[in-house]
Amino acid sequence: MQGLDVYGLLLIMLILFLISSLLRTLLERRRVGKEEYETKTLIKCPKCNYSEERNFQVGDYVLKPEKKCPKCGETMRIHRIYAVKIASRK
Amino acid sequence: MYLWIRNIKVQLDKIERLAKNAKARVIEVLRKSGIREDPENFLNGLLQFFIIEPVSDEPTNLMRRLEHLLDVREHRLKDSIRRVLPDLGDFARANVEIMIEAARALDQIYRTVRHYLILGEKTSNWVLIMQLELQMPQIVRLAETYFKALDAFKDGKPIGDGIGPLVAASLLNGAKVKEIVEDTVVGVVERKGRKLYVIKAKGPGGTVGKPGEALKRIVEDELHGKVSRIIMIDAALKLEGEKTGEVIEGVGAAIGDPGPEKFKIESVAMKNNIPLDSIIIKQSLEEAITPMRKEISDAVEEVIRKIDKGLEERTKEGDVVVVVGVGNTLGIAQ
Structure with a gap:
C-alpha cells in the first residue's frame, strides 16, 4: 500500500515535470518568434548632408533621386534602406 | 520512434x-504582372527544374563546363520569364526571378524532408528518423528564412547579402558606369590619389552578376595586368554568438558562387x-536573405575606412586598384 503511494507520488511528479517542460518549450518558442522588423528609407542630400528617414515604399532603391533638399535645393537621393527592430509584443 | 515520426509530421506540415x-505569393505576383499563360502551370514547370552537375572525375575544364551549364540554366529561366512577361521591366523581372528561386528552395526542402520521413517509415529505420527529428528545428528555421525572404524579393528591398554592392555603390557615388559583362557594371573613381576600378552587379534588380568575368576583362583586356591590388567585399556567414555587421579583413577570393567566378578571380x-x-561583413543566413539590418548597413563606413587604410598602407599614389563588391544587388543601383 505504502509502495503504491510512493509510485503514485513519483508518477505525479513525472507528469508535473513533463507539463512544466512542455510549457517552458512553448513559452520559449513564443519568445523567440517575437522579433519584428520594419524597413526604413534614409534620404540624404549629397551637397549639405541633410537627411530624412521615412518608411520604405515599394519602388525605392539606393541612389534613387528623390525630392529637392529643403536646405540647399540640391536633388536628394536614397542613401540607405535598412530594417530596424520594432517594439516587441509582450 | 512513433513520437519522433509524429513530431516530424507536425513540422513537415x-x-x-x-x-x-x-x-x-509567386502566382499572385505573376498574375498581377500580367502573365500571358496559366501562372500555376508556369511556376510548376520551374519549381523542379534541375541542373546535372558536370563529371568531376575528369577535372579538365571542370569550371568551364560548370559555368556553361549555369549560364544555360540562367538563360533558360530568364527567357521563360521574358516570354510570359514581355512588358515587365528588367528590375521587376529580376525580382520575379529571385522570388521563383526562393519558392523553389522551399519546395525542395519540403520534398526532401518528406522523402526521408517516408523512407524511414517504410524501412523502420529508426536511425534515419532520429537524425531527421534532431535536424528538424534547423530545417524549419531554414524554411522560415526563405519564406521571410520572399517579402524582400517582392518589394525590391536590399538584403543583407547586398552589402558588397552597397559598398561599391557608395564608392562609385553616382560616377559613370558601363556594363562590361551581362548584369555587371564597372566604374572608375579616384580615391587617395589611386585609380579605383569598382565592379558590382547591375542594380537595382536582384542579380549577382558575373564579378569574376568582369574582373578578368578589366585586368587582362583593359589594364593588361597592371593592377597593384584587388580588394573584394562580400557578406560572410557568422558563427552563432558573433556580432552582426562585424567587419573582418583577410586574403583570398571572397565570393560564395558555385565555383566558376571564384576560380576566375x-x-x-x-x-x-x-x-x-x-573584407567580409558578418551576418547569419537569415540576415543575408532578408531586408538588410541597420547594423549591416552601418558597416559601409567601416568597410570604406578599411579600404582607405589598405590603399594607404599597401599601395602608392598613382596605383591602379580593382574593388569588387560581391553579392545580390537587389534594391541597390549604381
Whole structure:
C-alpha cells in the first residue's frame, strides 16, 4: 500500500515535470518568434548632408533621386534602406 | 520512434504550409504582372527544374563546363520569364526571378524532408528518423528564412547579402558606369590619389552578376595586368554568438558562387601576380536573405575606412586598384 503511494507520488511528479517542460518549450518558442522588423528609407542630400528617414515604399532603391533638399535645393537621393527592430509584443 | 515520426509530421506540415504560401505569393505576383499563360502551370514547370552537375572525375575544364551549364540554366529561366512577361521591366523581372528561386528552395526542402520521413517509415529505420527529428528545428528555421525572404524579393528591398554592392555603390557615388559583362557594371573613381576600378552587379534588380568575368576583362583586356591590388567585399556567414555587421579583413577570393567566378578571380590574381585582399561583413543566413539590418548597413563606413587604410598602407599614389563588391544587388543601383 505504502509502495503504491510512493509510485503514485513519483508518477505525479513525472507528469508535473513533463507539463512544466512542455510549457517552458512553448513559452520559449513564443519568445523567440517575437522579433519584428520594419524597413526604413534614409534620404540624404549629397551637397549639405541633410537627411530624412521615412518608411520604405515599394519602388525605392539606393541612389534613387528623390525630392529637392529643403536646405540647399540640391536633388536628394536614397542613401540607405535598412530594417530596424520594432517594439516587441509582450 | 512513433513520437519522433509524429513530431516530424507536425513540422513537415508547417514546411508544407510555407511552401504552398510561397507558391501562392509567386502566382499572385505573376498574375498581377500580367502573365500571358496559366501562372500555376508556369511556376510548376520551374519549381523542379534541375541542373546535372558536370563529371568531376575528369577535372579538365571542370569550371568551364560548370559555368556553361549555369549560364544555360540562367538563360533558360530568364527567357521563360521574358516570354510570359514581355512588358515587365528588367528590375521587376529580376525580382520575379529571385522570388521563383526562393519558392523553389522551399519546395525542395519540403520534398526532401518528406522523402526521408517516408523512407524511414517504410524501412523502420529508426536511425534515419532520429537524425531527421534532431535536424528538424534547423530545417524549419531554414524554411522560415526563405519564406521571410520572399517579402524582400517582392518589394525590391536590399538584403543583407547586398552589402558588397552597397559598398561599391557608395564608392562609385553616382560616377559613370558601363556594363562590361551581362548584369555587371564597372566604374572608375579616384580615391587617395589611386585609380579605383569598382565592379558590382547591375542594380537595382536582384542579380549577382558575373564579378569574376568582369574582373578578368578589366585586368587582362583593359589594364593588361597592371593592377597593384584587388580588394573584394562580400557578406560572410557568422558563427552563432558573433556580432552582426562585424567587419573582418583577410586574403583570398571572397565570393560564395558555385565555383566558376571564384576560380576566375583566383586565376587572374595568380597569373598576373596581384595580391588579393578581402573584407567580409558578418551576418547569419537569415540576415543575408532578408531586408538588410541597420547594423549591416552601418558597416559601409567601416568597410570604406578599411579600404582607405589598405590603399594607404599597401599601395602608392598613382596605383591602379580593382574593388569588387560581391553579392545580390537587389534594391541597390549604381
